Amino acid sequence: MGFKNSWMIMGDLSKPYYDLSANYATTINDAYGFSLSQTQYNRSRSTSRTAEVIYVRKVKRWNMPEAQANMWFAGGVGATKDSKLDETRATASLGVQLDYETTRFYSMVATRTSFAGGMTSTNSTARLGVSFYEVDYDQAQPWIVIEARRIEVESKQYEFTPLIRVIHNKYFIEAGANLSGHLRFNFMLNY
Amino acid sequence: MKLIYAGLLGVVLAFLSVASASTKITVNGMVCAFCAQGIEKSLSKIPEVKAVFVDLKNKVVVVESRDGVALNDKSLTQGITDAGYDVIKIESIPQTISQFRSERRSKK
Numbered sequence: 001m002g003f004k005n006s007w008m009i010m011g012d013l014s015k016p017y018y019d020l021s022a023n024y025a026t027t028i029n030d031a032y033g034f035s036l037s038q039t040q041y042n043r044s045r046s047t048s049r050t051a052e053v054i055y056v057r058k059v060k061r062w063n064m065p066e067a068q069a070n071m072w073f074a075g076g077v078g079a080t081k082d083s084k085l086d087e088t089r090a091t092a093s094l095g096v097q098l099d100y101e102t103t104r105f106y107s108m109v110a111t112r113t114s115f116a117g118g119m120t121s122t123n124s125t126a127r128l129g130v131s132f133y134e135v136d137y138d139q140a141q142p143w144i145v146i147e148a149r150r151i152e153v154e155s156k157q158y159e160f161t162p163l164i165r166v167i168h169n170k171y172f173i174e175a176g177a178n179l180s181g182h183l184r185f186n187f188m189l190n191y
Numbered sequence: 192m193k194l195i196y197a198g199l200l201g202v203v204l205a206f207l208s209v210a211s212a213s214t215k216i217t218v219n220g221m222v223c224a225f226c227a228q229g230i231e232k233s234l235s236k237i238p239e240v241k242a243v244f245v246d247l248k249n250k251v252v253v254v255e256s257r258d259g260v261a262l263n264d265k266s267l268t269q270g271i272t273d274a275g276y277d278v279i280k281i282e283s284i285p286q287t288i289s290q291f292r293s294e295r296r297s298k299k
Contacts, residue, residue, distance in 0.1 A: 003229025004273045028273055063220025063277040065250065103222050103247065137224050137245040167225045190228065 001031035001056045002190035008033075014184040016040045016154045023056055031056040035076060041084065042155050050091055050114070052078030072097040072110075080116040089117035104131045106143065121152040129165060140168040145176075212287045214262050216252045217280040218271060221245070229274035237266050244288045246295065255288045 002008040004025050012019040016039065023033025035052045054076040062069040074095040081088045095112030106129035113122045129145035143165035150158045161184050163176030172188035221227050227245050230252055234243045239260045244253040252271070256262045268278045286294065 003226075003233060003275055006229065006232070028275055058275075061220065061275060063218075063275075065219055065279075066222070068220040068222050068226070101222050134248055135224070137227060137247045139224075141224065167223060169224055170228050172225050188225070190225065 001025045001058065004028045006190055009187075009189045011185070011187045013186065014178075015182050017151050021054065023054060029058040035078075039151060039153050041153060044084075046082075046084035048080055048082050048084075048153060050078060050080045050116075052076035052091065052093060067100065067102045069100040070098070072099075074112065080114070082116075087117075091116035103134050105129070106131075106145065123149070123151050124158075125149045138169070140166055142166050145174065213253050213255045213284050213291065214264070214267060215282050215284045215291075216254065216267060216271065216278055218250055218252055219277040219279050221247060221250050221252075221276055223247075226275070230271055230276060233270040233274045234267065237262075237270055239263065239266075242288050244292065249295075253284070253286075253288050253291050 001023055002025055004027060007022060007024050008031065009022045010020070017037070019035060019037040021033060021035035023031040025031040033054050033056070035050070035054050037050045039048045041047065054074060057073040059071040059073050074093075074097070076091075076093040078091055079088050080091040091114055093112055093114040095110065097108065097110035099106070099108040101107070106127065108125070108127040110125045111122060113120055125147065127145055127147045129143045131141055131143045135141040145163040145165050147161045147163060148158045149161065150156070159178045159180070161176050161178040163174040163184065163186070165172070165174045170190050172190075174184070174186040176184050178184060218230070221230070224245075224247060227247060231243045231245055234240055234252070234254055239256050239262055240254055241257045242255045246253065254262060254267060264281050267281065271278050284291070
């Protein structure tokens with residue numbers, strides 16, 4: 001979520017998994033929106049598609065002189081269509097994220113569990129990033145980020161993805177490829 | 192006599208409002224432009240605000256008021272709080288944003 005009375009649009013795009021979401025912050029701590037995601041089962045053509053209404057809560061922010069840390073909660077309810085079983089089920093998800101960043105360093109851990117028709121699956125992510133240099137507010141800032149991510153229904157293994165991140169005002173983009181060569185593109189837009 | 196005092200007070204206040212061209216706010220938690228844009232947008236909505244300058248490196252925000260209008264510290268603090276940040280210090284400075292940026296550049 002962004003700042004109060006702002007929209008945040010986010011995309012996480014790769015071959016085995018994509019997620020597009022948008023939310024509107026009604027208060028400094030609360031945002032409501034929707035999410036569309038698709039996960040490809042491990043090395044198969046079967047997919048799981050989910051549409052959810054989501055709620056994001058900034059549980060706590062620590063503002064420090066040279067750093068910022070946050071604890072986030074995200075919950076969603078919606079429907080999942082499984083191409084393997086050819087059925088649609090009600091779904092719910094719960095997620096938690098912790099992050100800490102300075103002007104030159106970024107770290108984050110997140111986990112999100114989905115419940116659909118008696119089945120659960122968990123996505124786990126950890127990220128570390130460093131920026132090349134500090135910038136002024138109106139300049140673009142490049143970062144190098146390494147991500148470890150496990151999408152349980154896709155694979156039991158963690159995938160590691162180095163990414164180049166560029167932040168410039170309201171634009172946030174990341175591009176990279178994991179160690180299997182799968183391309184990855186993420187973006188955020190806040191306005 | 193009261194009228195004279197009131198007149199003098201008016202002159203002093205007018206002088207102060209001219210002397211204090213901007214308000215400088217020290218902010219905690221301001222670490223990236225993507226997040227800090229909320230500060231610029233939130234403060235720009237305040238009718239008395241003419242311009243906002245975010246100094247990410249020094250963790251300060253400088254706000255310039257419209258001509259002849261005084262800035263309210265409380266509404267500035269609220270604007271920054273709404274953007275998710277904490278105000279540590281708020282002070283009047285004699286420089287305009289343009290002068291503040293020039294001085295900052297010359298210090299580099």
